[in-house]
Amino acid sequence: MAYYWRTGSSEMVTRTVDLRSDTVTKPTEAMRAAMANAEVDDDVLGADPTASRLENEMAKIMGKEAALFVPSGTMGNLISVLVHCNIRGSEVILGDISHIHIYENGGISTIGGVHPRTVKNNPDGTMDIDLIEAAIRDPRGEIVFPTTRLICLENSQANCGGRCLSAEYTDKVGELAKKHGLKLHIDGARIFNASVALGVPVHRLVQAADSVSVCLSKGLGAPVGSVIVGSKSFIAKAKILRKTLGGGMRQVGILCAAALVAIQENVRKLEDDHKKAKVLAEGLSQIKGLKVDVAAVETNIIYVDIEGSSKLSVEKLSKNLEQHGIVVMPEGPMRFRIVLHHQISESDVQYTLSCIPNYNVPNIWKLANTGVLYAKHIEETYRKPRKREEDD
Numbered sequence: 001m002a003y004y005w006r007t008g009s010s011e012m013v014t015r016t017v018d019l020r021s022d023t024v025t026k027p028t029e030a031m032r033a034a035m036a037n038a039e040v041d042d043d044v045l046g047a048d049p050t051a052s053r054l055e056n057e058m059a060k061i062m063g064k065e066a067a068l069f070v071p072s073g074t075m076g077n078l079i080s081v082l083v084h085c086n087i088r089g090s091e092v093i094l095g096d097i098s099h100i101h102i103y104e105n106g107g108i109s110t111i112g113g114v115h116p117r118t119v120k121n122n123p124d125g126t127m128d129i130d131l132i133e134a135a136i137r138d139p140r141g142e143i144v145f146p147t148t149r150l151i152c153l154e155n156s157q158a159n160c161g162g163r164c165l166s167a168e169y170t171d172k173v174g175e176l177a178k179k180h181g182l183k184l185h186i187d188g189a190r191i192f193n194a195s196v197a198l199g200v201p202v203h204r205l206v207q208a209a210d211s212v213s214v215c216l217s218k219g220l221g222a223p224v225g226s227v228i229v230g231s232k233s234f235i236a237k238a239k240i241l242r243k244t245l246g247g248g249m250r251q252v253g254i255l256c257a258a259a260l261v262a263i264q265e266n267v268r269k270l271e272d273d274h275k276k277a278k279v280l281a282e283g284l285s286q287i288k289g290l291k292v293d294v295a296a297v298e299t300n301i302i303y304v305d306i307e308g309s310s311k312l313s314v315e316k317l318s319k320n321l322e323q324h325g326i327v328v329m330p331e332g333p334m335r336f337r338i339v340l341h342h343q344i345s346e347s348d349v350q351y352t353l354s355c356i357p358n359y360n361v362p363n364i365w366k367l368a369n370t371g372v373l374y375a376k377h378i379e380e381t382y383r384k385p386r387k388r389e390e391d392d
């Protein structure tokens, strides 16, 4: 949605700063060109050549034997859990605020008949390893207990604010899984964000995992899709389940072509997303009535709490921001979420801050030493009609 914001003069300024999620990016010109020229074939009857290229590329990058393109991260997680837990009465251990448990309609249970066993997510995105071990069912109790078959991690952990799980922590969970004959799946919707933030290659971060679901449509900026990676035999079973769920698609190379561009062009932009998130979090933390844990902002996600004493509310603040063309994701009456992505520029960050009530502009100077644009530039930038920006 484009918003009109009347400036002091007669011009109208059209500007949208969409901070709801990193799923909102629009395909770049390069992605659109790749889609238009994609080599395609029927990916159900055989193999779409562009889909195969993407799958081979992703398997290599993630250090796994094979990969499979799927329409969404939700389907990627569902397929992975159901392949690992293909026996009735299976149970999966996962975080109590993990995406699989909170935002996927309970699909592992409603469709897969898999029982979730939650362990509390710590603020840093981890689950205590001793609590994971304590949650593993004792096989001697089989007459009353489900059977634990899988542990799921999420890296970065979105509901904890995009916190990153280290390779060492993941390895420890992997060792625990092996010790008990379990499998390990990682919801790696934003695994590339974690990799860049930690300075650890993705294949190292997921080394201990039997399967990973990687979103192409988030920070990587592809218009659609995810990829699951794992062993050849895992992917063979996943492919059948994908078809069962209706995820087998025909000339899917059109979507995979954009994803290949995303991998080539956007991984290198993630560090900037994280920097902008930090600057924005820093600026927000200085605003009376808002609470932000700046230190906890490790990647591209910021959670903002409105203090009870403040006259602000999420409803009021969102309305105010929307009048300036800025959209955020409400997470409750006094909490909202902001997610940075490659189509949010540094000046968008400063513009957002300058549109928040109680924000005293001089603070921007304080932020200036973080290499952020000056208030004057904002004045110039937002006071004249802007050209349509394709690739910010």
Ligand SMILES: Cc1ncc(COP(=O)(O)O)c(C=O)c1O
Pocket (backbone or CB within 6 Å): 023, 071, 072, 073, 074, 075, 099, 100, 154, 156, 158, 187, 189, 190, 215, 217, 225, 226
């Ligand atoms: C951590 C995490 N996992 C999985 C998903 C599901 O991805 P999708 O929206 O493509 O189904 C999301 C959502 O965006 C997510 O944030």
Ligand SMILES: C[C@@H](O)[C@H](N)C(=O)O
Pocket (backbone or CB within 6 Å): 020, 021, 022, 023, 099, 103, 158
């Ligand atoms: C809302 C949630 O489902 C989505 N994964 C996001 O982060 O935007």
